Amino acid sequence: MIQVGDIREWRTHDVVDTGGRKIGTLEAVYVDTVTDLPAMATVQIGLPTRHRLVFVPIEDAVVGPGYLKVGYDKSLVKDAPAIGTDDILPAEDEEAVFRHYGLAYQPGAGGERRLARP
Template sequence: MIELVDIREWREHDVVDQDGKKIGTLESVYVDTATDDPAFATVTVGLPTRHRLVFVPLDGAQAGPGYVRVAFPKAAVKDAPSIDTDGVLPAEDEPAVFAHYQLPYAPGAGGERRLARR
């Protein structure tokens, strides 16, 4: 597990897939609200004039010199749910992010959000 203190230092560093192919640049980290552990990262992808942020799970991620390697192929990450570079993830869109990676989703006991940006 990557510690939140460490992963924050990797903002604006490359995010690569399991084969070392560059996906984009790490923009921010979303934590699981139940545990406060890093759960997802947003990665800046797209053309210079049309950037967007895609979500990728941090489970199984590894940090290296100048990059974070995620455990998912580039194609899967690029097809993941996205938001605008200045946008926020609406609570009602959280299940789609988890579903894209075939991960179980359950909101908090009181119906609260599962992810929070740090």
């Protein structure tokens, strides 16, 4: 299990897919508010003048020298719901991120967010 403190140290390192192809650069880690464990990462992708952040689950991620390997193909990650580099993910858009990867989504009992930046 990757610990939040450990993965924060990997900010700005490459994020690669299952085949080792570079997807982008690790920008931030989001924890699951139910378990308080790392759940998703944002990856900066795009052209230098048109960067955006996409979300990718990190439950099966592997940390290597200078990279974070996620358990998803580059094309799937690049098609994931995105936000601007200075934006936050609206709570009502969280479900779309989970659905994109075929993951179950359940907000908190009072409708609380499922993802949060520590």
